[in-house]
Each structure stands twice: as structure tokens, then as C-alpha cells.
Amino acid sequence: MADNKEGCGLNTDGNEVKASCIFPNGDKYEGQCSRSASGELVRSGIGKHTSASGIVYTGDWHEDKMLGRGTLQFPSGARYEGEFKDNMYHGSGTYVFPDGSVYRGQFRHDRLEGEGTFTDAQGLSWTGDFHGEAALGLKLLHNL
Secondary structure: OHOOEEEEEEEEOEEEEEEEOOOOOOOOEEEEEEOOOOOOOEEEEEEEEOOOOOOEEEEEEHHHHHHHEEEEEOOOOEEEEEEOOOOEEEEEEEOOOOHHHHHHHEOOEEEEEEEEEEOOOOOOOEEEEEOOEOOOEEEEEEOO
16 A cells, blocks of 8 residues: 555554555545555555545455455445455355345355345345356245
């Protein structure tokens, strides 16, 4: 982060460093930071990163990567809320598609992977095992 920032204001409170940075590409970051082993300032703790294209991530950071819980909001209206690992959806989460359909379940390396429920824009829900774009043996849930 240190080498790629245009302007970065720092506020140190004990061991915690809070930063407000603007990157050369127009991205912005506000939140907690720490020093890496090499002395570089990296996003670590809770923070908000807004890309120049309007994508907003708010949540946990570790060594300049999204790691832990957070929310990623896209300009299209799509949104992911859940667990991240190495800047990817990984673990339990919810993805809301631009048309309003929703997937709740497991993710692995940015893909739907494992047990989950998909509810389409009309409100019909299917549950089962998801494997990327394949979801064999889904069961339609009935609301009686």
C-alpha cells in the first residue's frame, strides 16, 4: 500500500494506525493499518476501500488482503456479505444478484461451492449442493 498511494494521512493511537489514503488510480481507503515486516504500511484491521469504479469493500483486512468478514458492494446492485480469504469469497456468505435473486451458503475461491440455497427473483427457492455453475440434484422448497 505504501508504494502505491498518492496521499495518505495517518493518525497513530498506541499500536493502532488509522489511515486515509487516495491511490493514483483514484481508489480510496479509510481504516486501520499496520507495518509489515519490511516496514511498509498495509491495510490490517477494519477498513473501507472504495475503487474508482465504485466497488466498495467494508470489513476485515490482514496484510493488505480482504480476510475475515466483510461486505462487497458493486455499482450494478450486486452485493456479497460474508467471509473472505485472500481477496476472495471463501466460507459462509450471501450473494445478492442485480435482479434480486439470492444465494446463501458456502463459497470457495469466489465460487458457489457446497451446501446452499438459491432463491430466484420470483421467490422460488432451491436447496442442495452447488459446485460453481453446476448444481445437480437441487430440491425445490415449497411454501405451504
